[in-house]
Amino acid sequence: MSHVLRIAIVDPDDASRDAVKSTLLGLDTVWLEAECSRYAFFPDVVKQTDPDVGIINLDDNPEAAVQLVENLTQQKPELALLVSSSSTDGSLILRTMRAGAKEFLTQPIKPEELAAAVSRVARNKFGAQAGGSRGGCKVIAVCGATGGVGATSIAVNLGCALAGNPQNSVVLVDLDLAVGDADVFLDTIPEYTLSDVAQNVSRLDFTLLKRSLTKHSSGLYLLPRPVALEDGQHISTDDLQRMFGLLKATFTHLIIDTSKAFTKLDLFAMQMATDVLMVTQLDLPCLRNVVRLMMAFGEVEGLKDKLRVVVNRVGHDAGQISIRKAQETLGHDIYWQVPNDYRVMVEVRNNGVPLIEQAPKAVITQSIGQLAAALSGEEAAMSETESATKKSGWLGLWSSGRSSKTSDTATE
Incomplete structure (x- = not known):
């Protein structure tokens, strides 16, 4: 705590x-x-x-x-x-x-x-x-430019990577009230859901709160989406404010996996967040959506300044738009690049096991671990995997700045 x-x-x-x-x-x-x-x-x-x-x-x-x-x-x-x-x-x-x-x-x-x-x-x-700077809670909202870009994968594995640090206590809230599946990624069957906690938050203390969450073997706590579709309709921004207030007071890191509908609850979560990760891929429909969303975010005070563009599945297709062209299209720096590893991701998704447990030495696992360190303000040391790939040139060129910690291209 x-x-x-x-x-x-x-x-x-x-x-x-x-x-x-x-x-x-x-x-x-x-x-x-x-x-x-x-x-x-x-x-x-x-x-x-x-x-x-x-x-x-x-x-x-x-x-x-x-x-x-x-x-x-x-x-x-x-x-x-x-x-x-x-x-x-x-x-x-x-x-x-x-x-x-x-x-x-x-x-x-x-x-x-x-x-x-x-x-x-x-x-x-x-x-x-x-x-100090670590006295408060770091709130990270993860959203996708469209469905299927891997936003939930990033949110879940980012949470597990952060929870791997014994100094951190991390909770993941699945705010996709209709079709959220963070619990599937962690192969858990939670006893309580987001609607249970939101509707009873005034009666909770720290002990009861922890009992209402599902703890994964990685150390990550999960608060999943409601079971019934209609339960999500009763959750208000006031409920979220009280619930997030308690979670922020209890944990060092709060990760919110938003829906793709960008509802008022999603926007409220983004406004409360310290950082907003916009997950996209290097194709034209995704990049156009990012531009559109950035225009909308610009109308909400302070929201656009929190935006961190994360490109997922880099190297998935030889016909992908280049990183340089993508940045020109967006008019915004790309904060992080996550390399593609189709085989590993299929395994972890189907087995319900996070990357840090299933494939701790994989390049994609190292990349997400370094993203966790960067968001926490830590200087991540170069991993052995990254060092080897840079020497061999297997992952191609490495871009400068923050994204130099991840690869520009990757093989599937």
């Missing part, structure tokens, strides 16, 4: 409590454990849920709230208390801090101020690493 703070709130005012909850849902490393509307009940809430942080709004009854801060500080000194108030009275602030509050925030609380206060608490609790 990544560093995460469990938070409990007490605020008699529904509007301000909802505003704080909304801000917390957008933070990667927190989880709202409990909320309460009465000061008198909050000590029992803290005792039952054992949070790391308590957020107390003083405005309804400042005297009772300050006394609550003092009591909780004595009873549970490890609990970090953040207090808020619309009052800027110096004596109230001083009394609250003397009672044991760690931070004083002015109502209405600005999201950036709450995030900064939570970050300071996290650093005190977990050390400097909590404030």
